[in-house]
Amino acid sequence: MEFSSINASGDGSNALPDWNDVLIPPSAFIMGTDIEPFYGTIVAQSRHAKLDEAPIHVRFLEAYRIARYPVTNAEYEVFVNATGHTPPPHWEDGKAPADEATLPVVHVSWHDAIAYAQWAQGRLPIEGEWEKAARGADGRIYPWGNKFEPVANKGAAVLTDQLTPVGNRPGAVSPYGVHEVAGNVWEWTADWYRPYEGNTYRYSDYRAKHKVLRGGSWLEVRDETANRYFRCANRLHAPPDYTASNIGFRCVRDVVPAGSNPEAVGQEMPVYPTQISAELLNKYVRQERSKNLQRIRKRARGRCFGDCSIAALAIGVGSYGMMIPKYAIGGFTLAMIGIGFLFSAGVNFWRQWKARKFLDANKVEGLS
Template sequence: MTTSVICTQCGARNLATQAQCRRCKAPLGEEVVATATVRGTPTSTLLQERWAVLGLVRQDEGVRWQAGHDVERGSPVMIQLHQGAGEAMREVEGQARSFAELIHPGLLDVVGVVPGDEGVSVVMDWPSGARLDELLAARERVPLWVALALMQDLIEALRAMHGAGYRHGRLDASRVLVREQVDGRLGAALSGVWLGPDAPEPAQDYRAVARVFGQMLGVQERGPESDVAGMVLREIQGRVGEDAGAGIAGLVARMLAQDAAHSLINPREILGQIEALRASLDYEMMCAVEAGPFLRGSREDDEAARREEQPMSSVELSAFYIDRAPVSAAQFFRFASETGLKLDEEWYQFNAPRGAGELPVVHVTWREAYEYARWAGKRLPTEAEWEKAARGTDGRTYPWGDAPPNAELALYGENPAPGVPGERSAGRSPYGVEDMAGNVFEWVADWYEGTYYNEAPPRDPGGPRRGTRKVLRGGSFAHPEFALRCATRGRYEPGERRANHSFRCVWSLRDPQPR
């Protein structure tokens, strides 16, 4: 027997001294278990010779949540053990088998129901992703747009669960899996269900979602009487307009309300309010890019192509969200004000954060763009992510297709300054991303290397480990037509500033690593 820490994300066994999982790099909790090895899997219990019990995640009254591993499939599972015996457990078993027939993208599939000496174990599939509590422990918060999208997923899942006559009753961040491939994008799915008598009212589940939403925004409750709605408002003030901020805080307050006259428990109404709030967020909006392959680079027969854009090849990317528009001058000004970044007079010559704050910020270095992204809880896109968001999966030349640009599709040529993002909606990318060709030249995360495409990994490339210049993409208001091609690669030293240099951010479960 050995003392180990079991990763609840992938099931790997780690030394008790490790802070991160050796396999998936997820942060490790404090649960230390004594384990043996069965069929190569560290475990102390094996259910039906298939599901290995790896370690305790949480103990509630009468219910134990355990990380597990499917020995046959080699994949993680979550095991909900309902403790008890006799007729009560036979009722739990029957309900569990009935619940297993409920299929919904926001509910993790039940793959096994196993009665035993301690009670009934409900085994749920645990696909690739990250448990929300572990994700928040590593990153502290989730961008507002993503938090609203995940909240929407949870409400949809509860609507399906409640509609089938079930309740969750124990919903918190540890029961939420943020995963790829929820309707083709990053999304949230629920694990667990209330089985047995004394099921709570649906309102309890909706109150739990409101608290989880607050946690995603960085709210830390100090006790049951905490003003979660007020803390949410303080977290988002300045990032959104006053009306949007009040609307978000009001939604949280109504979902948390205890009295029937003021509480909001109608899922259709909650979903409608979330959709309306997301539509009002303007520059906080992000676009979902699904996981999967895309064609990167330029074809051999493309006469406009440079050698650095070749060879064209299929590259596999994990799912991510990308800002719909470049970061605005007003957003960057708030970042500078909160962090103490000194903006020189020349910055104000090119940016008017109060007079024309909706315009893309310009005259920023790569380091400033990088620091802004960290402050916002996001990061800069890799070259590959930027290119997929711009052109989709079919290898098109421009975001709108293969037709050459014109003034209705992009702002380019010899214009004196950037324009308001979104004014040329016909030029949007297949994912709805604005101004990926023209307007402003955008910093990305990668160092530039002219031969990188020949040696880059085929999945989630993070760029070279080192270099002297950083890549920019998309061309700008001052660039010729050639620079607007999705495959065109620009490069500047990271400390340089230009009147057309800007950026946008992305968010994903894991950060691609340079190699």
């Protein structure tokens, strides 16, 4: 959202915001990550993923509108002045620093974000809405594609290790034209931190009363972890009263069918045909998952054979050396190395078995 009309006049300090948002059309999209504990680093898409992103799945969302940028200090100050809401603690005398007007507002809790969204006649996005707006429908890893190349993609500013004015990260624009979806600030969503349906991996954090944050921030650039946290499917979580210098938010609003609500000026849209069907994407996801499982099975089989060969040689030679006093220590060391390779062979055999099991389940799912 931008307060273009408010900034242009001095008498609109308590006015509601002029929405600068993006229409996300109705369609299915790919959410989450194809990751399993036995994948290791074989599948590139899951290399930096966490198990709370599983399973990869297809969701359908009706049309909605999402703010093009995170809420800025200038916009939040209008809200504070209009409602008397407590300003962020780093503001002096309850006013945003004049030279930070276009920076994303930070040090705001989930409760603060909810209060602003309600005042602005919007709401916070649910996780699916945020991920779809950032990722598009095709399941890409980053807003710009599947490789971590933000600089090559018009976006040296994506890797800036400090807050920047909104609209100044051209490499962090989603397929729908939503800005700042990688870096700058983490963004609150409406959802509690819970496992996705079908996720069998239980974290103790699921029991905590935490809200989900999305997007990554300038701090991950400083920590050199941007390649992990800038992924569209990445999930962070925090208590709803938590605040930090790298947490902000943006708003969404619902879209109503044309003519159904005469008072919903600017929110109406014609009836759009479904852009991408869930059936088509489900088929694509099953195919890609099968490819990943076949790749794991093939790689694990090769590694298992290689590890077994090395283990047999090392254990055999080491055992022989242990029978000769002057070579006993070297023989023992070699035998232990062989046992290590034997363990690795066992892990790769387990990967083969798991991949085969999941492949069979994937085929059955495709027939159902």
